[in-house]
Amino acid sequence: MKKETPIIIEDLKNNKIIFFDGVCNLCNGFIDFVIKRDSKKIIHYASLQSEVSKILMKNENINIGENFSTIYFYDAGKFYKQSSAILMIVKNLSLGYKLAASVCLIIPKGIRNAVYNYIAKNRYRFFGKKETCRLPSIEERNQFL
Numbered sequence: 001m002k003k004e005t006p007i008i009i010e011d012l013k014n015n016k017i018i019f020f021d022g023v024c025n026l027c028n029g030f031i032d033f034v035i036k037r038d039s040k041k042i043i044h045y046a047s048l049q050s051e052v053s054k055i056l057m058k059n060e061n062i063n064i065g066e067n068f069s070t071i072y073f074y075d076a077g078k079f080y081k082q083s084s085a086i087l088m089i090v091k092n093l094s095l096g097y098k099l100a101a102s103v104c105l106i107i108p109k110g111i112r113n114a115v116y117n118y119i120a121k122n123r124y125r126f127f128g129k130k131e132t133c134r135l136p137s138i139e140e141r142n143q144f145l
Helices: 025-037 051-059 082-090 095-104 109-127
Strands: 016-020 043-047 072-075 078-081
Touching: 016 025, 016 051, 025 043, 025 109, 043 051, 072 082, 078 082, 082 095, 082 109
Parallel strands: 016 043
Antiparallel strands: 016 072, 072 078
16 A cells, blocks of 8 residues: 655645635636646646645635635635635736736625625536546646645
């Protein structure tokens, strides 16, 4: 049996990490979108259902429980969630996406999150869900925690 390497939080401190619902089709589509546009491969990924996410979230006093409706983005020692997470992720892509995200960040967070929460609440109904979490391809494995 393969011995697992313990997760050392200090080793992940400088990473950019997206925490997402691994069974949500919308979330997985967004992850595919980011992977294709992250030409420098600077973003890492972890499903909220994974042990890595549970450990990192607990360390940051974020209680996700069994509700995986919120996407989180960890960047430069700070956690973003909901619409802010989406926009901060997009700001790490090409210049056009960075500009579009910067404009969207002008919209008040309450309005952005109201739209986000409506979509998050209905995501399985609108987009469906998988039976199991997404498995990364061979090319993607180094980016998944």
